[in-house]
Amino acid sequence: MERLFDTRVRIVTGKGGVGKSLVALSLAIVAARRGKRVLFLETNPPESVTRFLGKPKLDGEPRLVYENLWMAGLIPSEAIREYALMTLKFKALYNAVFENRIVRYFLRAVPSLSEFVLLGKLWFHEGERSGDAPKYDLIVVDAPATGHLISWLRVPHVFDEMMPTGPLKKSARDMLDMLLDPKRTKLDIVTVPEEMPVNEAIEIAHAAMQHRLATRGLTFINRILPPLPDALVATLHAGLAGADGATQKRFAALERTVATREHWRQLGEEYLQRLPAADLKRAIRLAKRAVPIADEAAVMALAAELEAQL
């Protein structure tokens, strides 16, 4: 599994709220701890993971946050500007064209363009060098949720098909080279043991193949309820059945809590059974915490749990 960090780019996705950001962040932390130079890129900076770390929000410029770990946001307006400047070469030309009311309007109305340049930015960071070596060994992308991710990664295909020639076509080709090379890019899927998130994980897995988005990497199953000892539910039930009224009253709610928890856990495991059939086999399991992860210590603990399974 050490090869995990030999891939240059890991794109982490899943249904909204399943823990994509935390899993992506944990991956980045583990790799950095192992001496890789890591860039963590976030695609929805308004809800920055830095809130978990007690650090200020990210901007477009990579910032060193821990040893070996840089973090930045992928911000569409910045990326469009940079891309245009790069292609047009001159600032005056950029201003003349891109500050034009009508042009700006159409750029906004065609959503694919901002998605395209965000991939361009990722591609740029992947190619960044310091001296002879790549500047970053590994880039972890905290990617958008399922639906948006699929349209995002399809954009270079669309541009490639649509453009006869020109710089956009060339960029699209470059991006596809990066995305479709299994040595360079892997798509990691995060899910939780619930019906919809599991369905979406399967949907992404299919889409990745069908639409040639990227090579699939790992599956992360987050928020797994730690199982209770096998005998607990039954023994508690039997014990209470034979107990006096006061004891029954005292522990009735506890019995129900324990039974309900087992019920939800088993239901979750049933949903997870669908994953192997969709070829989502090798999975890293992360336990559900009693309270939501909300601070640096809890993030570090999640990273440690992940690392133990590599």
Add this chain to the structure above:
Amino acid sequence: MSTTPAFTVPPLVAGKPPSDLFKRILRDKRVVVACGSGGVGKTTTSAALGLFAALAGKRVLVLTIDPARRLANALGLEEFGNSARAVSLAELGFEPQPGGSLSAMMLDMKQTFDDMVADYAAHPGDLERIRQNRLYRSMSQALAGIQEYMAVAKLYTVLQTNAYDLIVLDTPPTSHALDFLDAPRRFVDFLDHDALQWLLKSTATAGKLSFRLLDVGSSYMMKTIGRLSGVDILREIGEFVSSFYPLFLGFKDRSDKIAQLLVSRDLGFVVVSAPTQPQIDEALFFHRKLLHEGLRALSVLVNRLHRALPEDAVDASATTALQTLLGDPALAAAAMQAGADHNALVTAEQVELRRLKGEVEVHAPVCGVYELDEDVHSLQGLFAMGEQIFLRDDR
């Protein structure tokens, strides 16, 4: 619009009168929109409201987007199709009030969009040309807010039929609940923008495919865009816009009407949330947004709350009691741990609930809904959930 005759809300189940929220919906509303972030229970809540309103004698349609499979089965919704299905209430074991009926429809976004394109395209030839256009093919999926727009567009169409007293609209699982509210307006803005008008005007006067974008192909600006993009894309954009001209006008007309509908008094929002920090943040955000728009939430629901275990089930003396009961220290420790985890969760939930109430309650009632022992996959399940929201518990 039919006027509702004066009515008294019948007690639905022995001893439990309707809640104020439910009375208000039955009395004043023709449309209730359930909104909130993904996975919190919008679809389930919508179905539960549909069920209760039907029991109270309304002809109800639940317009749903993405029911969990087990709930879909319970509602007899095995497939998409944009057509309403009657839901039999027989398994509940009691009859709805006279006239009451429940129907459900699962919305097919792509179908709705294609239907609208077909409705508005001026000539069959246009329709074909639009469908073949690569830009349309990639855009009909990618266009920002299209899902949200489709949901309201369908709502509008169904309302026109007057076949229902109440329509409950479940909304798409957007991570940002407010996209939904903005979608029709974004459309109107897009269509109203003078840049588009400029293009369309030149398109309309210059005739097919010879329009300003290409006419000015030699201009400085267009040349530069051409350099960026390649020329064909410009032609495709032009073709797209020109074929879409009548369609744009139709969309604009409907968007205006939909925007009016969203602010009408017949329509109310129920914000659904969960007692976890990101979901409460979203609910607060959405609630502020509603206020800002001059709208009011009928209620903010906090779904899937847990009840605290009694103190004496988790205190120090419980350990010994459990050891005696279970005859195994390891099992007793596990039970204690499960109890402590549970109460820690409840404490965190109550913090979130208070935070929400502190801001929202002066404007709209906050209603807590406890998690059921099972996921909701039957009319009984819907009833058990709806009971907490729509009936008053006068214990």
